Amino acid sequence: QKATVEVLDHLEHLALVDFRDAEGVERLQKAIQFAEQLHEVNTDGVEPMDSVLEDRCLYLREDDVTEGNCTNELLKNAREKVEEYFVAPPGNIPLPKLEERETFLQGS
Amino acid sequence: MGDKLSQQQRDYEVQMVKIFAGYGCENCNYFLDDMEKLYSVDLAPWVPVVGLEIHAQISSNSKLFSGSQVQFAAAPNSLVSFFDASLPGTLPVLNRRCVEAAVMTGLALNCSINKRSLFDRKHYFYADLPAGYQITQQRVPIAVNGSLSYSLCIDNKMSQMVTKTVRIKQIQLEQDSGKSLHDDTRNQTLVDLNRAGRLGLFSCFLEPDMCCGEEAAAAVRELQLILQTLGSSQAVMAEGQLRVDANVSVHHPGEHYGVRTEVKNINSLRFLAKAVDYEIQRQIEELENGGTILNETRAFDSKLGCTVPMRDKEGKQDYRFMPEPNLPPLILYDAKSLPANMNHQQVVNVDWIHERLPDLPSVKRAKLVERYGILPEHSFTLLNEDGLTEFFENVVKQTQMKPKKVIGWILNDLLSYLKQHSLIVKESPVSSFLLADLLNLLEKKEISSTAAKQVLAELWKGEGKTPFEIVKEKKLELIQDQKELEQICQAVIDGQENEVMAIKAGNQKVLNKLIGLVQRETQGRSNPVLVKQLLEKKLSE
Numbered sequence: 274q275k276a277t278v279e280v281l282d283h284l285e286h287l288a289l290v291d292f293r294d295a296e297g298v299e300r301l302q303k304a305i306q307f308a309e310q311l312h313e314v315n316t317d318g319v320e321p322m323d324s325v326l327e328d329r330c331l332y333l334r335e336d337d338v339t340e341g342n343c344t345n346e347l348l349k350n351a352r353e354k355v356e357e358y359f360v361a362p363p364g365n366i367p368l369p370k371l372e373e374r375e376t377f378l379q380g381s
Numbered sequence: 382m383g384d385k386l387s388q389q390q391r392d393y394e395v396q397m398v399k400i401f402a403g404y405g406c407e408n409c410n411y412f413l414d415d416m417e418k419l420y421s422v423d424l425a426p427w428v429p430v431v432g433l434e435i436h437a438q439i440s441s442n443s444k445l446f447s448g449s450q451v452q453f454a455a456a457p458n459s460l461v462s463f464f465d466a467s468l469p470g471t472l473p474v475l476n477r478r479c480v481e482a483a484v485m486t487g488l489a490l491n492c493s494i495n496k497r498s499l500f501d502r503k504h505y506f507y508a509d510l511p512a513g514y515q516i517t518q519q520r521v522p523i524a525v526n527g528s529l530s531y532s533l534c535i536d537n538k539m540s541q542m543v544t545k546t547v548r549i550k551q552i553q554l555e556q557d558s559g560k561s562l563h564d565d566t567r568n569q570t571l572v573d574l575n576r577a578g579r580l581g582l583f584s585c586f587l588e589p590d591m592c593c594g595e596e597a598a599a600a601v602r603e604l605q606l607i608l609q610t611l612g613s614s615q616a617v618m619a620e621g622q623l624r625v626d627a628n629v630s631v632h633h634p635g636e637h638y639g640v641r642t643e644v645k646n647i648n649s650l651r652f653l654a655k656a657v658d659y660e661i662q663r664q665i666e667e668l669e670n671g672g673t674i675l676n677e678t679r680a681f682d683s684k685l686g687c688t689v690p691m692r693d694k695e696g697k698q699d700y701r702f703m704p705e706p707n708l709p710p711l712i713l714y715d716a717k718s719l720p721a722n723m724n725h726q727q728v729v730n731v732d733w734i735h736e737r738l739p740d741l742p743s744v745k746r747a748k749l750v751e752r753y754g755i756l757p758e759h760s761f762t763l764l765n766e767d768g769l770t771e772f773f774e775n776v777v778k779q780t781q782m783k784p785k786k787v788i789g790w791i792l793n794d795l796l797s798y799l800k801q802h803s804l805i806v807k808e809s810p811v812s813s814f815l816l817a818d819l820l821n822l823l824e825k826k827e828i829s830s831t832a833a834k835q836v837l838a839e840l841w842k843g844e845g846k847t848p849f850e851i852v853k854e855k856k857l858e859l860i861q862d863q864k865e866l867e868q869i870c871q872a873v874i875d876g877q878e879n880e881v882m883a884i885k886a887g888n889q890k891v892l893n894k895l896i897g898l899v900q901r902e903t904q905g906r907s908n909p910v911l912v913k914q915l916l917e918k919k920l921s922e
Contacts, residue, residue: 287699289506323499323704331709333727336441336478339448340462347458347466355564357457358571361508363563 276302281378282371289368294377427668429661430638431597432589432628435604437614438557438621439482445556446473446516453620457573465574467511472707477729479554480523482613484713484734487524487552489607489741494731496713498523500554500705505698508572509559519702522553523711529587530743531603532761533595542758547600550586589628589638593661594654601625602650606742606764618649625653629660631668639664639674644688646680656681660688745770753777753784762792768806769796772813779817782824790820794834798841810843819848831905832857860906866899869907870915873898884920892916 281292281301292298344357353360371378441451447464464471487494499521502514527549532542559574591597605623608614616623630641644660647653659681664674679688714720716732740748746760749770755763763770773791777784795816799809819840823833832852839851852858860866873895874881883891892913899912 283699287504287701324706324709326706326709329709330723330727331475331711333477333480333729334443334448334474335726336443336476337448338443338450341449341460341465343463344456344458344461347461347463350468355569355571357459358562358573359458359508361561361570361572363565363568363570365506365508 276305278371278378285376285378286368292377297377426634427631427665428634429592429629429631429665430589430641431591431593431657431661432641433587433591433597433601434626434628434643435587435601436557436624436626437604437608437616438623439479440612440614441476441478441482443476443478445476445479445554448474452575455575457571458575460575467513473516473705475708475711477726480711480713480729481734482611483523483552483554484729484731485611485738486608486613487527488731488735488738489611490524490527490529490549490552490604492524492527492549492552494524494713495521496715496718496731497521498711498713500708500711501702502705503700503702505700507558507561508570509561509574511559511574515556515558516705516708517555518553520704522551523713524552525550527552529600529604529607531596531599533599534758542761545591545596545599547590547596548588550588552586589630594657597625597627597657598650598654601653602765603742610739610742610745612739627653627657627660629657629664630674631661631664639668640676642674642676642688643678644681645678645691646682648683652681652683655683655686656688659686663688753788755784755788759788759792762796766796766799766806772806772809775813776817776820779814780820780824782820787820790816790837794837798837811837811840815840815848822848822852826859826908828852828857828859829905829908832859856904856906858906859908860903866903866907866911867915867919869899869902870912870919873902874916874919881920 276298281298284290285292292301348354348357348359351359368374438451439445443449444451444462444465447462449460449462449465452460462471464473484494498518500516501519503517503519504514506513528546529549530544530546532544534542559572562571562573564571587600591600601623605616605618608616608623614622618624625647627644627647628641629644630639632639642660642664644656647656660679667674678691680691681688713729713731715730719728719730742764746757746764749755749760749763750757763773769791772795773784773788776791777787780787795809795811798804798811799806816837819833819836822828822836823830828836835855835857836848836851839846839855840848846854877895877898880891880894884895895916896909896912899907899916900909
């Protein structure tokens with residue numbers, strides 16, 4: 274599977290990564306090829322494993338209030354705050370379309 | 382004769398199209414509108430399809446994955462732990478109470494409970510989602526394949542109710558996001574994470590089995606009552622504890638489902654019905670004018686009563702679902718699979734929960750109907766108003782009047798007063814004790830029902846007087862003295878020669894006029910049944 278410009282553009286939108294140069298794209302391509310080797314294994318009738326923790330017991334916590342109330346500490350990390358709110362831009366600022374942004378992908 | 386035939390013909394054709402269309406509820410105007418069109422222009426009817434995504438906040442002390450408190454309207458960011466703020470190095474720890482609430486709800490909604498369910502991450506960017514993903518249960522949720530039964534009145538007549546069922550696709554536990562306040566003047570968004578990391582939400586997905594706003598609202602109302610009865614969620618829409626997104630599409634019968642839109646920002650049941658109906662109408666008009674429907678998210682504008690495209694939600698989202706690596710599978714047990722050596726606190730036993738489910742609204746209604754002999758639609762109204770059932774039962778306990786008669790006073794008189802003054806049952810100035818007292822006077826025939834209504838109006842003022850005191854004060858007692866009544870009856874008979882002749886000639890209806898005259902003479906203080914007897918006796922002499 275080749276990492277087409279459409280796929281790379283889609284990834285840049287979704288994950289806000291930046292395939293800055295040919296080397297970055299090449300690295301991604303190699304990673305895809307490496308992972309594709311997994312398809313050579315016959316997994317018919319085998320349940321997929323998502324985690325080595327799958328046999329562990331999921332710990333259940335009692336419904337008690339044990340934390341919170343640390344507004345000042347949390348807000349210390351914020352660059353901008355208003356009263357006790359975190360401040361963010363007015364909405365998602367979507368990545369401009371491929372044609373309109375400066376990206377290495379334009380050239381490919 | 383000719384007119385009648387063509388009417389019959391019309392009715393038959395209407396029936397045929399309805400059968401052919403096969404969908405829709407008795408209340409939908411879409412088919413009637415389309416009937417009109419059918420006769421003037423040859424257009425096929427539209428079938429609206431409505432599915433719902435319902436998010437209910439679980440009623441618990443602490444959050445789904447952290448030990449922060451759950452509380453409405455607290456100081457911003459005061460109920461936030463390091464995990465809720467998504468600081469690196471923090472991990473989710475599942476709250477047992479939320480699991481129990483989800484199981485209870487799943488069982489109440491006839492779902493299959495998955496003894497092994499999994500958690501996933503749903504990725505998207507938004508200022509109130511600090512982690513950049515939401516922990517949810519997309520692949521294998523805690524409960525699947527259930528059903529919700531609800532009732533509708535036909536043609537707004539309470540006397541004709543029909544039961545409908547909507548399938549439930551799944552119920553899943555998931556985190557709530559924080560809250561954003563949009564400050565347009567300063568072009569910024571203020572973020573409060575108190576809500577973040579919260580419950581669940583159980584997201585409850587209703588299959589597209591509904592066809593109009595009224596069905597959607599009725600289904601959600603019943604779900605609300607169920608959740609409140611279980612105690613798994615307080616489900617108050619106004620406080621954001623119950624949020625509903627509607628998925629709406631239209632298609633021609635026999636064809637594939639049309640493109641659907643998602644409608645968000647619905648804050649009440651009334652707006653839900655309006656939003657759904659508006660969207661259906663908009664889609665039909667758009668398609669009839671040759672346009673197309675975009676698969677988009679729209680917001681309901683309650684002021685304008687319409688849906689508008691939402692910003693920030695362009696195109697189809699790719700959520701890049703992946704298993705939540707920090708949470709192993711959630712295992713539930715039942716009586717058979719109960720592990721011997723496990724810590725009691727770590728075990729959630731589905732059978733144990735099932736045995737302890739309270740009576741659901743539908744069961745409560747059936748019991749009320751059976752126990753008190755009231756009509757099904759009465760039971761609906763009783764359950765629909767918070768505290769009304771209790772009030773009714775208290776009155777019944779304290780009075781000799783039959784429940785079938787008491788219910789009339791509760792639903793017609795008490796409830797209409799409450800509605801007029803925008804009061805809830807708890808705020809009623811007339812207690813069940815006072816009402817029972819009044820009804821006893823009526824039952825003992827010490828006052829007439831007209832007088833009783835007058836007394837109730839006085840009681841409503843809440844001046845602390847008892848019914849008996851009001852009756853004495855306003856001289857509303859029925860005349861008990863037979864002789865006095867006889868005299869008055871005689872006087873009326875003597876003064877109405879023509880009417881007397883008519884009655885003797887066989888016209889019984891005129892008797893009512895004489896009864897009315899006696900009532901007037903006695904200022905409503907005569908028992909009409911007794912008066913009728915006396916008059917009849919005198920007239921036959």
